[in-house]
Amino acid sequence: MDDRVLVFDGIGQDFPSPGQRTQIRVLDGISFEAARGKFIAVIGPSGCGKSTLLQMAAGLLLPTRGTVHHHGRKVTSINTEVGFVPQQAQLLPWKTLGENVELPLVLRGVPAQERQKRVDDVLGSVGLTGFEQHFPSQLSGGMQKRGSIARTLVYRPDVILMDEPFGALDAQTRMVMQSDLQTLSMEAGATVIFVTHDITEAVLLADNVVVLSQRPSRLLANIAIDLPRPRNMFEPFKNPGFAAAYDAVWTEFRSQIQAGQIH
């Protein structure tokens, strides 16, 4: 059986530039793949089209060139077999936390009894037991984020796409969330594509770090991170081998920052 769950093959994307007839080339010939259960971090300068890759995997956007294959099937329409965790938690404000987490199961026609059990389980594993009746506006940013992750885990997608999910959190909450995500993704055995612009976060969480260049973005490097798990998210430098791994990624990334243009 093919172990490659998600394959990006020669992805290119043009967007019409506002006010002109020309197209802006955003992505150019990007190829990488994610094996079953692997955690792939994608980093690159802002505006390089990292998030665009996730949209393609979710079937929200068709690439101008190239293809995304999910389990060998070309993604051409909304891909309901993946999970998507956006930058903002994006829980539905008119539903309670419990109802929000239950929603994917309702949409998929899971029987009520099983829904209840799965919602309870997943809320327990993200540490939100007892908050079922709260509306999102009554929860803190970190709790909303946990809710957002629970809503994805609850229907057990084998690929989880995460778009800078911890970008808006404060530093402490962020470390705790990173640590919990490591545990949760190891337990769930899901393949994770994690977009970030934070090198430390990428190195700590990922099995592979894909480094993209500035626009038009090319794949600069695909670096395997062979640190033992579980890794210590709170004190990065105490992980044996962290410094070398960080250095390997930074060496690739540095050229993009020194190019100096802020996009």
Place this chain on the structure above:
Amino acid sequence: MSEVASRSSIASTRAGGGLGAIGETALQWFVKLLPGLALLVFWQWASGRLIKEIYVSKPTAVVARLYELFSSGEIYPHLWITGQELVLGYVIGVAGGVFAGYSLGRSPRLARIFEPYVMAFYGIPKIALAPLFIIWFGIGIGSKVALASIMVFFLVFYNVFAGVRSVDRELVNLTLIMGANQRQLTYHVFLPAAAPFVMLGMRLAIPYSVIGVIVGEFTSSVQGLGLFIHEASSTYDPAGVFAGIVILLGFVTIANLIAGAIERRLLRWRTLSGSGPIDA
């Protein structure tokens, strides 16, 4: 002064939700009623002293007139007709507005085609249509229902249209990835997202339905509160005019209370987040 106030508030909290709380709400109601009472007292006093009673009547005369109207039963046929016109005009206008606003909000293609037309019709002062509607629908309730519902329609339409269009695209995409079909998307995302706008439109539309009906009845009718007010004013009977206005006020107040109750129920998630519905 402020110390006294804070002490008394502490005392009332200590007394617990019981008597203290009841006293406080009673006080609040009294403060709310005060300006209204002052106005009534001033009206009563000024009538006949500052202004001739034939122009402004006076509260006691209005109350007497109201009592007479209800006890003799003279007002009931008018009430029945106007009530029917209001309810029908409002319901038709809201239903049409929600349906059209939702359809155009969901379909950018339809919106591009129809929005200019709706804008053009929106610009027409609907009152100018009253004579036309009387030609089309007769002097019975049909013309009033048409006028009220067209006024209600545009208000509700624009609110719902804006509400549906303001739904976050990312929220929609996420729900699609979670596995929603179009029907589920409507039920779980678009309708609840548009609900605050629908409620706002429905509230704003209440006085407009009254305007539509009354203007229609002024223009030409055989029965109704508008006709009653019109006749009272042309026979120099200000007490009668005010009595009619008080009854309309009652209509609007009851409608607002019902709308407020529905709103609090439907939008519970907003009330809890602290940005509750604005009480109009």
